[in-house]
Amino acid sequence: MATETAANNNKSVLWDWLTTVDHKKLAVLYLIAGALFFIKAGAMAIFMRIQLMSAENTFLSGQTFNEFITMHGTIMLFLAVTPLIFAFMNFAVPLQIGARDVAFPFVNALGFWIFFFGGLLVSLSWFFGGAPDAGWTAYVPLSSGEYADLGLDFYVLGLQISGLGTLISAINFIVTIINMRAPGMTMMRMPLFCWTGLVTSILIVFAFTPLAAGLALLMLDRIFGGQFFMPDAGGNPVLWQHIFWIFGHPEVYILVLPAFGIISEVVPAFSRKRLFGYTAMVFATLIIAFLSFMVWVHHMFTVGIGPITNSVFAIATMAIGVPTGIKIFNWLFTMWGGKITFNTAMLCASSFVPTFVLGGVTGVMLAMVPVDYLYHDTYFVVAHFHYIVVGGIALGLLAGTYYWYPKMFGHKLNEKLGQLMFWLFYIGFHLTFFIQHILGLIGMPRRVFTYLEGQGMETMNLVSSIGAFMMGAGVVVLLINIVYSAFTSERITVRDPWDARTLEWSTTTPVPEYNFAQTPQVRSLDPWFYEKVHGEGLMKPAEPMDDIHMPNGSILPLTIGLGLFVWGFGMIMLEMANPIITPWIVIGTGVIITFGSMLLHSIHEDHGYHIPLDKIKKIEKEVG
Amino acid sequence: MSDDLSKPFSQSALSHEEILKINRERRIQITAFAFMIFLTLLAFLAVGMEMVEPGFTIPFILLLAVVQFVLQLFYFMHLKDKDHQWPNAFMMTGIVVATPAVIALVLLLGVTKY
Ligand code: HEM
Numbered sequence: 001m002a003t004e005t006a007a008n009n010n011k012s013v014l015w016d017w018l019t020t021v022d023h024k025k026l027a028v029l030y031l032i033a034g035a036l037f038f039i040k041a042g043a044m045a046i047f048m049r050i051q052l053m054s055a056e057n058t059f060l061s062g063q064t065f066n067e068f069i070t071m072h073g074t075i076m077l078f079l080a081v082t083p084l085i086f087a088f089m090n091f092a093v094p095l096q097i098g099a100r101d102v103a104f105p106f107v108n109a110l111g112f113w114i115f116f117f118g119g120l121l122v123s124l125s126w127f128f129g130g131a132p133d134a135g136w137t138a139y140v141p142l143s144s145g146e147y148a149d150l151g152l153d154f155y156v157l158g159l160q161i162s163g164l165g166t167l168i169s170a171i172n173f174i175v176t177i178i179n180m181r182a183p184g185m186t187m188m189r190m191p192l193f194c195w196t197g198l199v200t201s202i203l204i205v206f207a208f209t210p211l212a213a214g215l216a217l218l219m220l221d222r223i224f225g226g227q228f229f230m231p232d233a234g235g236n237p238v239l240w241q242h243i244f245w246i247f248g249h250p251e252v253y254i255l256v257l258p259a260f261g262i263i264s265e266v267v268p269a270f271s272r273k274r275l276f277g278y279t280a281m282v283f284a285t286l287i288i289a290f291l292s293f294m295v296w297v298h299h300m301f302t303v304g305i306g307p308i309t310n311s312v313f314a315i316a317t318m319a320i321g322v323p324t325g326i327k328i329f330n331w332l333f334t335m336w337g338g339k340i341t342f343n344t345a346m347l348c349a350s351s352f353v354p355t356f357v358l359g360g361v362t363g364v365m366l367a368m369v370p371v372d373y374l375y376h377d378t379y380f381v382v383a384h385f386h387y388i389v390v391g392g393i394a395l396g397l398l399a400g401t402y403y404w405y406p407k408m409f410g411h412k413l414n415e416k417l418g419q420l421m422f423w424l425f426y427i428g429f430h431l432t433f434f435i436q437h438i439l440g441l442i443g444m445p446r447r448v449f450t451y452l453e454g455q456g457m458e459t460m461n462l463v464s465s466i467g468a469f470m471m472g473a474g475v476v477v478l479l480i481n482i483v484y485s486a487f488t489s490e491r492i493t494v495r496d497p498w499d500a501r502t503l504e505w506s507t508t509t510p511v512p513e514y515n516f517a518q519t520p521q522v523r524s525l526d527p528w529f530y531e532k533v534h535g536e537g538l539m540k541p542a543e544p545m546d547d548i549h550m551p552n553g554s555i556l557p558l559t560i561g562l563g564l565f566v567w568g569f570g571m572i573m574l575e576m577a578n579p580i581i582t583p584w585i586v587i588g589t590g591v592i593i594t595f596g597s598m599l600l601h602s603i604h605e606d607h608g609y610h611i612p613l614d615k616i617k618k619i620e621k622e623v624g
Numbered sequence: 625m626s627d628d629l630s631k632p633f634s635q636s637a638l639s640h641e642e643i644l645k646i647n648r649e650r651r652i653q654i655t656a657f658a659f660m661i662f663l664t665l666l667a668f669l670a671v672g673m674e675m676v677e678p679g680f681t682i683p684f685i686l687l688l689a690v691v692q693f694v695l696q697l698f699y700f701m702h703l704k705d706k707d708h709q710w711p712n713a714f715m716m717t718g719i720v721v722a723t724p725a726v727i728a729l730v731l732l733l734g735v736t737k738y
């Protein structure tokens with residue numbers, strides 16, 4: 001069994017990608033899926049901005065606008081940024097801790113496919129009477145069976161499934177980071193991206209479980225006649241808001257912490273200095289993570305919970321500003337006096353800092369209860385959180401893309417196009433969203449599909465839309481850049497094209513499937529930099545060369561995801577007016593595919609295969 | 625190398641002491657399990673028999689619940705074992721994070737329904 005699989009190489013490329021359990025290939029899959037969803041949600045944003053370009057525009061109907069808003073927010077958060085973060089975590093974390101793969105490669109693939117099919121299920125709603133339209137927060141009663149159609153069932157079940165995928169990927173990363181570190185890689189020598197990856201995974205475990213519970217309750221209400229959120233039946237709609245925000249606030253930190261991590265990798269690399277205040281950074285991350293569970297009511301100040309509760313949560317919210325400030329200053333001090341190279345990655349990373357500060361400042365403003373009564377549900381809020389999600393997370397992801405691209409794909413992205421993209425995106429971003437602060441202050445409500453003439457909102461909305469088009473152009477330039485560089489960029493053969501500091505740059509390019517022929521011995525923080533300066537320029541091995549044990553690929557993660565997809569679709573069919581076939585047949589099929597695949601995985605023994613020593617030597621000689 | 629992994633091994637790799645330890649562990653687990661079933665039975669009895677007055681029953685079963693919770697953590701979730709720092713840290717984190725949230729929710733939602 002073990003030997004025959006070594007002949008895997010002559011299977012088709014497509015089959016290889018569908019069955020892969022290699023963290024580097026899964027990273028590429030995550031990257032592609034996340035980018036596709038990002039483009040989809042970005043297109044919706046552009047359409048919304050076209051609609052809002054002039055007063056009383058009729059480009060989109062109110063219903064379509066609501067569906068776009070909901071899908072834009074939902075896709076961006078759950079199906080675009082989350083997988084993009086997982087893409088970089090998948091690629092970089094095992095390399096940065098000196099591991100050959102994640103702890104459970106099969107589970108890693110499973111997480112991807114479950115996420116992917118969940119996202120597909122949400123997207124399918126367009127073809128069955130319209131997308132969900134209750135906002136990404138899906139507040140009841142707007143999202144209850146009384147007011148919302150089939151779209152909300154797709155939201156509930158699709159997110160339930162994709163959330164499951166996210167959850168198991170997170171568990172996998174926790175185990176990987178705790179157990180798979182190379183000798184000498186103590187916790188306090190881990191790169192900050194690994195730390196933020198670990199903390200994000202922990203947050204996912206603690207935050208996605210309440211979400212799963214909330215979605216399950218909503219599903220029971222909608223499909224099976226439950227009444228958890230039905231006030232006239234004794235339920236409590238505010239309970240949904242609590243559950244949602246107990247998940248929802250940590251969720252924003254789930255997304256932004258890895259971006260912090262990327263910035264903390266890129267800034268030292270291109271400032272030619274070690275990260276300032278490493279320990280403080282780690283503890284700031286931990287404190288932010290802890291506090292993020294204690295502040296959810298700041299989304300509910302206007303619900304009427306009472307002044308004392310509001311004050312407590314307002315103060316807790318402002319407290320998060322302290323560790324965040326520590327991080328900001330540490331990035332600034334890292335750049336201070338450094339020999340800075342302003343390439344695209346560094347442009348994105350360094351401009352992240354001021355933009356994020358702006359988003360943080362408006363965040364503290366929103367945390368003041370009396371003023372939040374004015375700001376709540378206006379464009380001020382939209383401006384605030386886009387400064388975090390676009391100016392923070394999207395810029396972080398762009399920095400990560402330009403930084404890790406040569407390791408992932410063997411060539412750099414074109415610098416000229418990169419800088420063009422950056423300026424288009426950055427100027428467009430501030431045009432779009434800065435002016436929305438003012439729009440909010442003069443009273444433009446959030447989530448409206450149009451506004452009246454003569455209220456002084458036309459010009460500012462036009463400016464905002466023009467900015468959005470510039471951002472769109474920036475993304476198009478990035479896509480052009482990817483294609484253009486694939487054909488024209490010079491191939492990278494050196495290990496370390498950026499002269500960087502962390503362990504992933506000590507591997508050969510392209511990275512062989514086993515990552516490290518010999519597990520490296522880590523002797524310091526920034527181990528690769530340490531060996532370049534104090535050592536012999538290569539990592540010291542921690543073990544002799546030997547055969548390497550690798551896991552086999554498997555199609556079962558895909559079929560389990562497919563089974564859940566069919567199962568979820570069957571549940572939605574229960575709500576359809578006249579389904580083509582009995583829903584229970586579809587549900588049964590899904591259940592059988594899911595658990596059948598699991599059973600197959602349990603009874604089919606698969607111990608993986610070994611790459612023999614002479615083959616490793618051959619590969620090392622080729623790439624080295 | 626890994627070719628023989630699917631065949632059963634002729635001999636256990638565990639030492640005699642380790643096997644003893646596992647047996648002891650198993651006994652403890654079963655005892656703990658039986659004790660918890662007993663506690664659950666008590667709770668059911670207290671409610672179902674309608675002999676004890678409610679003013680006593682509610683604190684009583686709450687107390688039983690707390691005892692169960694601690695036992696579960698210590699025995700089933702291995703909080704009592706050495707070399708379990710990481711799982712313990714996570715369990716503690718979970719408790720520390722969840723307790724205030726649950727208390728706040730109970731206080732905020734209370735009996736008033738909006
Ligand atoms: C690429 C540029 C982007 C543009 C032009 C844009 C535009 C918009 C617009 C017009 C709205 C509707 C505002 C309203 O009326 O309430 C919106 C909402 C939203 N956006 Fe974006 N957006 C962008 C990127 C992002 C990103 C990257 C994320 C998340 C990572 C994101 C997350 C959200 C969320 C969560 C909402 C709220 C949806 C809701 O109200 O349910 N956006 N965006």
Ligand SMILES: [Cu+2]
Nearest residue numbers: 249296298299
């Ligand atoms: Cu929040």
